[in-house]
Amino acid sequence: MNASDNPAHILLVGAGLTGALLSIFLAKRGFRVSVYEKRPDPCLYPTEEGRSINLALSHRGIRALKQVGLDEYILQHALPMRGRLLHSQGQDDRYVPYGKDDSYYINSISRSRLNSLLIEEARRYPLITFYFEHVCEGVDFEKNTVFLRHKPTEAQVIAKADVIMGVDGAGSAVRKQMQAQHNFEQSVDFLEHGYKELTIPPTASGDFAIRPDALHIWPRKSFMLIALPNVDKSFTCTLFLANEGPVSFNSLQSTEAVEDFFDTHFADVKTLMPQLSSEFLKNPVGLLGTLRCNPWYRPYNALLLGDAAHAIVPFYGQGMNASFEDCLVLDQCIETYGRAWAKVFERFQQLRKPNTDAIAALAIENFYEMRDGVTEEAFLRMKQLEHQLENTYPDYRSKYSMVTFSPEMSYAEAQRLGNLQNEWLLAFCRQQTNLSTVNLEEVYRALKTAVPVA
Template identity: 45%
Template sequence: MALSPWRGPTAPERIERFGTLFGADGAGSEVRRAVVAANGGTAEVSWLDHSYKELEIPPADGGGFRLDPHALHIWPRRELMLIALANPEGDFTATLFAPQVGEVSFASLADSESVSMFFKRECPDLASTVPDLTGQFLANPAGRLATMRCRGWSLEDRAVLVGDAAHAIVPFHGQGMNLAMESARALDRHLRERPDDVAAAFAAFEAERKPNADAIADMALDNYHEMRAGVIDPDYLIRRKLALELQRRYPERVSPRYNMVMFSTMPYVEAAARAARQAEILGELTAGKASLAEVDMCRASELVAELAPLPQLDPVARLDALAV
């Protein structure tokens, strides 16, 4: 079968023939374009209305890190945020996420004066320690992020989409690679279970994985708002404190969403459902409260008792669990 044309950088277009094609060609997948055109599926791309720009925080003058290398550093500013992660060489990669247009946006930060004033106002600690911050900002390109939701991951037994080609998500939960690896493992399992019916294996694969892909896509978007705005919201902070206290008291029934997503192999769709119910409980218990001391812990105990026990969760990252 010939599914789609292929053209090299200098070679003329040619047709590649195959039996079964695994489309792992990324978020801009040409295989996906051809598959959904043939099977009547859909591929919807939702662009984030914020862009991003990467910057470098160099090592300290005497060597070593300028910031704690064991932490994710976040400068939350409600409508924008800067994050920084350490590299083995001693520097940090910093990423600014901001609106594309607006009063404070990539469009408004167009010259040295506006950029310099922005960093002095929003991130004075960096402005005073990274001398070429303004120059980097003006020289480096801005990128965009999107969520891609696809329906119709396969075409009979001839082609199937995997990884970002099937489910590209924004990076704010750090789960894009793990989502792809879990999907690859699921695809392998379905093919082993149905060696004589590849089309059925592909269909079962999508039925299992699409709800999970959609769930982590939603949670990643929600986590972006939490990182840039929630962590400086007093209402969020009291809910967060209560969540940790309930986890301490009832570890068999309560786990923060972040822990369920990052440190277990719980299906994303289950983590999302449990997190939604826990959020309802936290909202009820903290409504009108200014501190943890005001929360009715007797009522908290009653509500937590209604939650189903957590499955046995190994305290490992999803990636570690997938590697075995």
């Protein structure tokens, strides 16, 4: 589809990561795109502090960026992480590679920086126009109309378009309007845990305080701390902790309580966080939930994408990657069906919903693995055995590799095959305490017999 003298007009509600990237995909298809966002322009104003979990950009997201020619540019602003570095109490730190060698890595990038980069690139397209500080207050799907309020002036704005797309996150205003439809289903499942953002600043000499090429995890059974590197040589840390209970965010309401908690559980990292108490008490507690809804569309004129349709918890580092993959798959559906929107939207949901349901489940599973599993010796032996298998047999891929480094494999298939492999390998490693005596060829053949690919 090429641009025409009178291109179809698509209105996006939301200029976050998904909305900014989607606008580029659509403009390259020749559509006129209007993007309305309730926040101020992130290219001009800093985002709210304390609510960001650093992003892990991996192959699925990179593939979508590559489709619009942005992969190399965006990766210049990211830092590679080649494995997990586990900081367990009373034990030596243990490094667990993500893939079979150093060519397999994920990329740490600031959410706010990435958002600004995508908006800056989108502005290069004459077909794209952004309207910031416009709050969506209603949608009339029958009349293809969105009702907005311009926050600085309180003026009411009425915007019309041929198609309306909600890319406005987990609290989507467009989805809330869709809920009035007959047979619209929605569920939101919150974890009992929340999260709080903290910071490890650069050292006095301006260097990284800890190893910069790894995702750091301090697993403590019922809670954990993680840290991801930034290009300014700081680390964005995130504490995941129960919201209520004797050891919870609710119990940490004073400087003394925060200091005691970190002295007890994270003494090694506490020394690297000079503003710990003030930052902890200032920053809000974020919610962790999984959103599922159905349908994602109205047949001829409206669609939900990204977190607006399928928000997930962040523990597989795939929320952004899944949303970017949405943009790519929608683009492929438009390539096939053109402006036959009913077919485009139907096919899009058929392709995506089983896979976003799968990554939602995988993300919750990985929360318990990161928090609890990495403290079990059998689990660590399993990771060691997986590493040996990946380096010896080209056709073997771990579950993590299937999800993160194999964009040609669907999330649903990665979940099915990966869980079967892990179940078999973990059972084996619970019985086999000394991997040096293991015949790797026998393990490989037994695993292949127990877990057929198809």
